[in-house]
Structure formats: C-alpha cells, structure tokens
Amino acid sequence: MSVRVSMKVNGKPVSADIEERTLLVSFIRENLRLTGTHVGCDTAQCGACTVHLNGKAIKSCSIVAMQAEGADILTIEAVAHPDGTLHPMQAAFKENHGLQCGFCTPGMVMNALDFASSHPNPSEQEVRESLEGNLCRCTGYHNIVKSIMAGARAMAAAK
C-alpha cells in the first residue's frame, strides 16, 4: 500500500514511494530529512509544522503528503539567502530576541513571512491576530510580535 508522491520542495523536485497515510510533515521530516519543520501537537493548534504550500502558510501536520502532489513547498531550511545570510524576517527575530528554545521558531517565521507579504506595516494587534495558529511557550510572544513588526517593515523596505 504505497503510492508515489512528487512535489517541489525548496525549489527542488522530489519524489518518493510512501504509505498513503504519510502526513506532509512526516514526508518532509522523515523522507527528506528536513528536520527544521517541527511537530508540537496532534490537534493542529501549535503551528510548529507551518510550511508554505504554493506560497501560503499551512500546517503540514494537518494534510497528507498526497494533498501536496505537484505543489511547491517551502520550508525553513530555504528561507535564508543561499550564501547563508539571514532573510530580513529571520534577522528581525534575532535582533528582537524573538526566540528562546527555538522549537516554535520555524513555524513562527514561516507564518510571519506569508503574513508580512500582505501586511507591509502591520500593527501590534494585526500581528497578534496573525499568530492565532502559532503557540510559543517560551517568549510570551512579546518579542515575537516585535520581531514580526520589524521583519515586515524590513521586507517591505527591501522590495
């Protein structure tokens, strides 16, 4: 009972024979060994598994890999510039101490990237609302909110 799945991940075509029941997040973590995408819950609350599917933030724990057949997936591993320079959003997290244990961080950044692309200068309240689907237990969100506000502005300025 296995099927072939193919998609583009971080710009590279990938395919594999997988069990139908493989979640997208398991495909990313186990098959592709891209372990930057995390799993923090089993009820789709925490957002640690957030990746982009065709440019939109989704929870990769909440769909089976087959649902992403033919799709373009972006994970945290490919966000920084190929030379290793941090993306402005990542840099904003670092500057504003928007991470502690780092476990929620990839999901936070992936969601923030998508959010910022349509919110070049978000208010504190907008940012808080955008984080409805991302849990952090370490930071109290204070510095995450600041990071995303700064990161969104930096992204807009870089355009």
Next chain:
Amino acid sequence: MHAFQYHRPTSSKEAIGLAGQKAEGRYLAGGQSLVQAMKLRLSSPSDLIDLGTIKELAGVKVSGSAVEIGAMTRHAEVAASAEVKRAIPSLAAMAGMIGDRQVRHMGTIGGSLANNDPAADYPAAVLALNATVTTNKRKIGADQYFKGLYETALEPSELITAVSFQVPKRGAYMKFKNPASRFALVGVFVADFGSGNVRVGVTGAGPSAFRQTEMEKALSAKFAPEAVAAIKVKPDGLNNDLHASPEYRAHLITVMCKRAVEQALK
C-alpha cells in the same frame, strides 16, 4: 492514522463514482477536520477521495440576490473575496474568523458544512442567510440541512458542490471563542432581509446550529439591540462542557445577538 487508499479524481463525476464504490470511503476536502480525526484514530475511512484538484468545485459567483460559493473554496478565499465583501461583508468577516490563517488556507466551506461540527461558524451563516446547499443530487434548504450532532441531510456519497447565500440588507456575525480551540463557544449570525424578515443563526450553543426564533420575532418587529437585550434564552438542551455551562451559553446567545445587531447597524 490507520491505513487507507488514496484517490485523486479530476471531476465531480469521477469523485461521486468512486464514492459510490467505496462504502467506507470519504471525500477529502481541506483535511482540516478529517485528517485531524484520522490522526487521533477517531475516524478510519478505507478510502480518501481527494477533491483538491476538481476545478469546478472552487470559486465565488455573485448574482444579484445571491452569493454562490463552490464547495472547495477555502475560508481564506471567502474572507478575502472582493465580491463577497461587497455583497455580504458579514459573511467574508465570518470566514475570516474561522480557526487561524493556516487553517483558513486549507479548510473549505463544503468540508465545514459536511462535517457540521457543533461549534463551526458556517452553519450559523447558512441558517441566518437562508442558504441553499447544492449537491450532485439536489438543492437542500438551510432549514432542512442540519440534523443534529455532526449530522446533516447528506446521504452517503452525496457531494456538496456549492452553497448559495441570500444577500441580506444588513447582517453581522458575533463569535465568542472557545479560548482553547478557537471554535465558537457561542456564535450568532444576524441577517436582516428587510420588511420584517430577520433570521438569527446560532452555533456552538447546541448539538447543531439552530435558529433563535424568539429573537427573530423581536428583531423583525424592531431591528435594534434593545429588542433582544432582555430576552432570556432557556438553557435546556444547550451544550455543557468545561468551558461553558448551558446557563452561560444561554446568556451568551443574548449578548452575542445584541452585539451582532449593534454591529449590523454600524
């Protein structure tokens, strides 16, 4: 998650055909409810029939008095749709209150209505906006659609293709969120179609969404917050859980309805 077989039909017809053959099969829309349930091994279909690539099921059409939304239209698309915002802004706003951004990028109206979670938001809109649920077989009126806890008028393998909402004169949705799940602890959708025709859809409070006729009557007489502020809803039959007792839910129905009316009048 238990093992299953996966199918990706490219047309509704093919999907329905597959569903007819697989007694334990299920349609897969966004997966935001179904995959969740399967992960927790609460649901174990033999087959998943993915509707994701069926183009004809997605999209928004506005025609004078109605807004028709394809079953596979994502919550985020409804929330952002300029057409929906123009015709029924309260509906777009409601779609934007579902879950979170990531869930809204995947979750669909068809999936939400087929699933009929007692705390889902769309059912309140369907009732208040007197929507028609179109399936491959028939058109089902809002008042005939919801049958009980996770139960609808849908027959096995019946496929929702679109949902058509009537455009009200004004309306609003007020949601009191369950703090943990962010579903509706109580959600009230109020729609005023003019000439004394007001509909009030309530979700989250009972086993399935329902219309609050006492409030409808009061608002039909006078579309103003005061009209409902003093109505004491009976707690009998309302949901009871950790987050809200039937009494508290009953109280919230009144408060949310009043606030929805205030919002609609803004």
Next chain:
Amino acid sequence: MTTSLIGARVPRKEDYRFLTGAGQYTDDVALAGQTYAAFVRSPHAHANIRRVSTDKAKRAPGVIAVYTGADLAAAKVGGLPCGWLITDVKGQPMKEPPYPVLAQGKVRHVGERVAVVVAESAAQARDAAELVEVDYQPLPAVASAAKARSSGAIHEIAPDNVCYVWALGDKSAVDAAFAKAAHVTKLEFVNNRLIPNAIEPRAVNAVYSRADDSTTLYVASQNPHVERLLMTAFVLGLPENKVRVVAPDVGGGFGSKIYLYAEDVACTWAARQLARPVKWTADRSEAFLSDAHGRDHLTVAELALDKDGKFLAMRVRTTANLGAYLSTFASCIPTILYATLLAGQYTTPVIYCEVTAVFTNTTPVDAYRGAGRPEATYVVERLVETAAREMKVEPAELRRKNFIRQFPYQTPVALCYDTGNYEATLEAAMKIADVAGFKDRREQSLRRGKLRGLGYACYIEACGIAPSNVAGSLGARAGLYEAGEVRVHPTGTVTVFTGSHAHGQGHETTFAQVVADRLGLGMEQVDIVHGDTSKILFGMGTYGSRSIAVGGTAIVKALDKVIAKGKKIAAHLLEASEGDIEYDKGVFKVAGTDKKKTFGEVAFAAYVPHNYPLDKLEPGLNENAFYDPTNFTFPAGSYVCEVEVDRETGATQIVGFTAVDDFGRVINPMIVEGQVHGGLAQGIGQALTEGCAYDDTGQLITGSLADYCIPRANDLPLFKLDMRETPCTHNPLGVKGCGEAGAIGAPAAVMNAITDALGVKDVPMPATAQNVWRAMHRA
C-alpha cells in the same frame, strides 16, 4: 574590548541554527537501524490488570518486540526513584510506593504505561499497540485532593492515600498571635493544576553498542547527568561509565523535562535487548497524560494583623495532590520549596504551615516553573491584598508597612535573605504602571461598559538551590552544586563545558559573555558546551533558576584557576615574579612595566612548552571547578496588573502589566527580559486560561490543546519591564536568577486585579470568562 560584556544586549549565538532549521532536537536524531516504540496506556484511572495478551501485537507487520511489566520484572528493572525524602510531623519517613516503569498488576492513572511495542516504523508500532489486549478490572478512582483521604487505597503502603503530613513553624506561637489579632483575613482556594506543555514534546532515542557494551541515550532533558545517575544507579543497575546521556537542543522544559521518566527507561532497556536504536516521541495527547503536572493545592490561609496593619502571624493549611506516584522531586515541592517562602517580602514574625500530601488517580505532579514558590506567593499576596481591602488601607501602603528593610534577614520559615530592596521595586512599578492615573482609567472603562481593576504582587523567590549540606539535612538525596570546565586551546580560543543545561535560556550566549568578559576575549572565541555526559564532567542541570548563580559561578571559579595558572606561565615567560603579574583584558602584564604576554601567547606556551617551567607546572591550560552555593539567592520584584472585565460576558483582558524585578546583577538584559516575558505568560496563563480538569472517574478532560488553553499572542499584552539591582552578596557575579519570576508573581497580580475589578473576595483560577461571569453573578 573596552566595554564590559556584563550587562550588554549581546545577540544570541544559538539563534542562527534555530532560525535556519538547523537545530538538533531529540526527534531530529535518526540512527542507522532505527526502530520506534509505542506505549500501550491505561484508559482507566484505577484498575487491576488481570491479563495482558501480546500475541496479536507480536504478529503484526513490522513488530520487533512487545514488552510488558512482567518482562521488566523478570529482568529485575527497578522502579523510578524519588530524589527527596520528606520526614513527617511524627518523624516518620514519607510513604514511598513503588513506581514501576511498566504497570505491575495495577494501573493508577489514565495514561499509565502497560506495555511497549517496538516496530520498524512509528505507524506500525502504533498499529500494533492497538492489538495488545489488556483485561482490566476497574476500581473506584479519586482525582481530587479534597476527596483523597476518604477514598480507597491507591497504594498498599498508604491506606489513607496520605504520603506525608509535614509542618514548618511554631504552631503555638502562631495560634497565640491569632488569638490577640485585631483583624484576621482568611481565604480558601485552589491553586490550579497546570500542564507544562513545552512545545517540543518529550522524546528519547536510545542506542546500544555491542562493540563496547555502551548505551547512548538522546533525550529531551534539562539535566542529563541526573538522568544518567538515576537511571544507572537506581533503575537499570548499569555501570555509569557505560552510559552516555545526550540532551541536544531541547524545546523548552519548564520543569517537565527534569525527571527520569518511565519511557526513557523502557526505551533504553529495549534498545539493549534488541541492539537497535529505539525512538519514542510523545504525541501531545501522550504528553498531557504522562508529563509531570504542576501545582494542584487546596489551601486555607489566614493572616493575623494588629489594628495598625502590622502582620502578626500567618497560618496555612495545604493539601497537595501528588498524583498517582512520587515523581523525581515531587515531595520537596509543596514542602521545602513552598512553606519556606511564606514570609514573602514581609516581617511576619511567626508562620505555621502544615501540608498534607496525598496520592490520587492522576498523573504525577512535580516541579513546574516556579515549583512551590508561585503557590506560596499566591497565598501571601492574595492574603495581603485582601487584608488591605478589608481594612480599607491602600494595598501598596499595607505592604510598605510590613516590608523587610534590614538585611540579612532571618525569616521564621528557615530562610535567610541576604539582600534586597523591596521598596525600590514597588515604587518603580507603581510609577511605570501609573497607579496614580488608575482612578481616571477606571472611570473611562466604566463608560465603555467595562470593569477595571488593579492588583499587585510583591514576590520573593529562593533560587540557585542550594547549599548541598542544607538540602541534605532537609532530605535531598543528591548534591546541588554545579560543575564547570574551561578548556583553553593552544591558539587561545576557549571551550567551556557546563553542567547547566539550556533549553531556551541562552546559556551559549550569557555564559560566553561571562567568560569573554573575564578573560578579555571576543565572544566568537568562546564556545559553551552543555548537555552531554561524555563531554561534561558532571552537572546537576537547570531548574529553579540556578544556572547563572550556581553554574555560572562554577565557571567563574574555573576561570580564576585558568588566570592563576596563566599568571604562573606568564611570570616564567616574562622573567618576573608571579606576584607581579596582572591580568587585564586578555593581557598578562608585569605590574608597572610594559612587559606583557597575550592570553593567546600564554595558552600556546602551555601547550607547546618549549619555554616553560616544566619542573614546577604541568603543561596545558584546562581547569575545572565545582561550586556549591553557601545560600539560596533571593530575587524579588513588584508586579502591577491592570485588567478590564467585560460586564456582560466576563471576558477578562489584561490591559497593562508592569514587572519590576531585582535579579541582582544582570549579564544580558535582553535575555533576562525574555525570561520574564515567558514567565509572565505562564503566570498569566495560570490565572486566566489554564486549568487541568479531571472528571470524578479520573478521566482527563483537558487532554489536548483544543481543551487546555495555553495563552496565545492575542491573550497577552506588551509587558512593561524594569529592573533594580541589589547584587547577591555570596556569589562572585552578584547574580540571583530570573527564570521563574514571572510565573511566580503574575498569578496573584492578575487575580488581585480581577477581584478588584469585580469587588469580590475571590474568583477561582483560571479566571475564564465563565468563572468571572459566575463570580459577578454571585456577588
């Protein structure tokens, strides 16, 4: 290199890997021949096990092995030990029932492990776990502490379900003081049970090497050495030198990853049987059932005051719910870490506290961020605020009247505070929070249909646990020092090995600041290594806000040894006497001359000892040190919370939160503020949203994040922080610790604000909209 690194907002060294997805958490570790474990867990809160049948499971696809309690018993695998012996009021040791790794004939809480399946894939292990047939004979269960004593015995050795009754303080003096009090304030409340929920679930990956008969365990742990010690010495009987425990990147702990868990032992044991790596990563649902919970006290507290508002005495009776078994440090939390904090910031002359600790059919309870101290602060600060309202005194005024102002101060509950300035933090907090403008804001809120309230909490905590001999006399079964090693490489770069463990706290940065500052090196020349028993000489790990005060001090001691040896080497190289050598900013100098050698030159000489006093000095520059603190440290602070309550729904919004803390000297304010933010969020979570609930049959109602509400971004405000520094007097850095403060002070501040808004005496935590609405309607 002129500006000091101490007190600087240095960006974190660890961020790059986390931001680019390069962190290595336990579940990210994949080993050749990897297998996966799944646990069969009890669906009953209390039941006898008549039979466990594993035949079907063993035949399922991909299954390698299935083990039950009988297998572990046959292999003589021991139970999980408790690390702290409490002696009860009658001088008897606490009741210590066996805590089996896999159930032995009986289960005592929902989620207890009955069997473990090992298979080729995680999905196959799960599938097969469903095929293990367990014949249960359900027994009556009890979940609440209040009912524990009148319920059937959970353990044979504790027929009334009491683990111990313990007391601290002079009861007759307290009773006498109450008898002549002008006013007595009394409160009765539950300190709600919490579920830690670090976002990384617990995980283990154990591997056995037949080549050298060694076992390596990757585990999401806050203290790998303690994990190894407990597992080898008490449970598996393995030689410690054959076991390596690695705690790689750990995604938050908050206490829940301190303990030795049964899953860790089971996977390690299974890996040795199978000679293949065995991995287990908790689902969130499993985490809810099996991670140690926190708090869960039922308390009656009284404060006696004279007519002028001077505190005369405090009397506290608490029933603490320990859950079904004694977790690693469970016994000391509601006793040693709780009753000793009841003086708070005040001169209350006599205090008596009695604690009855009971077993129930619930998940074991242990330290969770703050551990005992949030409960104590809640008692003190709710009492003080309530007393002020009852006596119609400004709450801040009543506090001032009773503040401790002379240090050192010996409390009536065993602790001796070395330093502090409580007035300073309170005054600063009131200014920042604009307490003076509150009346106006309250009016404005009222006009918008909202009730506004303001509440204070002035907390004290005891951190940097502890002098080992004192802890030992109180029942600790381990030392509480910390170890550090400074390895200078021949080219002058430095690797520091610390027994502390970081799981979000940023030690790789903070400790590097301490080292770079003291040695006068650049941050990039210093690396901090933690979390691996094969690299680090020893460690007690990170909890109780002890890392910088104890772990940091151990490093400082090792640094001092490095400098001392460096001076000897420099003296030789510079042909001066050792006493004339000064070390400053990376340079060894002969005092009063311009003769000097850089740190790098000295290091090089130490490793390439061609010109070196080999007759007097060993080559190399590598020093280690152990540090055992002489006292606790006593961070303190003042919090002011402002809330708005929706009169119609009861929904409460935090509209202002000010925290002014005194952590002694602060090494990196950016990181320290982050710690406060996180602590506040958890404290506010306890007050507003988080409450673990069991039904009467012992089923966990809040078993997922869809039911148990940890705060989201939208539930919290931007915090206003400030700090005051009274340096700790007994460690060289003057540091006190900051990891738990927020969680300790916030609950009382929030609840004082809500009760103020509502004008009621008490609202139960968590103050969910429904609970607040009910309180309004009762009032």
